[in-house]
Amino acid sequence: MLDAKQLFQPRGPHTGWTLRLKTPPTLVGINNPHSNEPFGTKISIGLKTRDVHQAQKQQDMSPSEPIVTGTAH
Numbered sequence: 038m039l040d041a042k043q044l045f046q047p048r049g050p051h052t053g054w055t056l057r058l059k060t061p062p063t064l065v066g067i068n069n070p071h072s073n074e075p076f077g078t079k080i081s082i083g084l085k086t087r088d089v090h091q092a093q094k095q096q097d098m099s100p101s102e103p104i105v106t107g108t109a110h
Contacts, residue, residue: 044084044092054092056082 045055057079064076084095 044089044096051087053087054084054089056084056092056096058082 043057045057046052047055060076060078060080065078066075068075084092086092086095
């Protein structure tokens, strides 16, 4: 179970919730297949909800995007 401290409302109260996670060291610098840009030190996933209870449920589910594995060259 993830910590609730990873949920943020980047645009203030009454706006959508975002899940922010620290990128695993093996992924930093590897290209993200969805954006074709390298992963930084943080990953942000928009949860597309304004309800905090729904956001807490969604953070416990597996992400909809596939996990990328590999090493940087």
